[in-house]
Amino acid sequence: MIEQTLSQLRQLKLTGMAGALQTQQEQPGTYQGLAFAERLQLLVDQENQERQQRKQERLIRTAQFKLKAHAQGIDYQHPRGLQQAQMASLLMCDWLNKNQNLLLTGPCGSGKTYLACALGHQACLKGYSVRYVRLSRLVLALTQAKADGSYSQMLKTLANFDCLILDDWGLEPLTAATRNDLMEIMDDRHEQSATVIISQLPTDQWYQAIGDNTLADAILDRLMHNAHRINLKGESMRKKLNSLTQVEHLG
Structure with a gap:
């Protein structure tokens, strides 16, 4: 039996x-x-x-995270302006419940992507749906979706993620088509879900980076409204790690 x-x-x-x-x-x-x-x-x-x-x-x-990051692996010792209290609050994921955004800025190698992936991983553990994507890859996917007729479905899919992480924001000039795509995405997600933006550019340069005054106003208004901000500073963590490795090899 x-x-x-x-x-x-x-x-x-x-x-x-x-x-x-x-x-x-x-x-x-x-x-x-x-x-x-x-x-x-x-x-x-x-x-x-x-x-x-x-x-x-x-x-x-x-989620297709770029890095296998988790909350326990976050480095709070490196002098880059990361506030442990702020991260502890974000890791509780209450900002996702409130459909708030997160703007992560700082120089190359400061650990922006790791922090975003760690927050995304924590969100997954709490049952939230997350998607990580580099902006250039997203633009390519949207262009292909327009060609094969799946554009509307792709926009719907992106809108349904509880948390969308966009990396390399402002790294390349935006075309008119890309600006319109971003407007559609941000409008769908505004006050409905959370968006994380990762950029080497400080937020006061985003307006110029978008390149169209009207769309820049509309996109940034939806992004920056009630957004949390983390602005990292200091020397590249990758550079420091490489230096330590070389010293170890010399030893």
């Missing part, structure tokens, strides 16, 4: 319950003293835990 029950649980894709039931059968001394309701609760708890884990893994795969 137990084998039949295990088979049925697996057919129903209740693999967590199946695994927990098998454990109970293999360790009778541990579980035989428990009431039926208690043993049943253990099965349900294990099923719920496995489903949560699978969901987190699926969300992380879908």
Whole structure:
């Protein structure tokens, strides 16, 4: 009977319950003293835990993070102006509930992308859907979507992510088509979801970088309204790491 029950649980894709039931059968001394309701609760708890884990893994795969970053790996010792209290607050993910944005600026190598990916990873662990993409790749994908007729569907997909992370903002000049695309994306997401912008340019140069006064006003108004800001400074962390590595090799 137990084998039949295990088979049925697996057919129903209740693999967590199946695994927990098998454990109970293999360790009778541990579980035989428990009431039926208690043993049943253990099965349900294990099923719920496995489903949560699978969901987190699926969300992380879908996010396509550039870096395998996590909250525990954030470096607060490097002098770059990163405030631990602010990061602790952001890692709680309440800003996602409030559909607020995050503007991450700083020089090359200051760790902007790592911080954004760490925040995105934390969001996935809490059940939020996240997507990371470099702006140049997004522009290319949108151009292809226009050509094959899937543009509207792609805009809808982007709008549905709880958190959209756009890297390399302002790195290349924007075309008229790209400005219009960004306007569509920001308008869809405004006060509906959260957007993270990563840029080497300080925010006071974004207006000029967009290149069209009317669209710049509209895009930045939607981005900067109620946005959190992290402005990193100092020497490149990659440069410091390379220097340390060379010293170690010399030693």
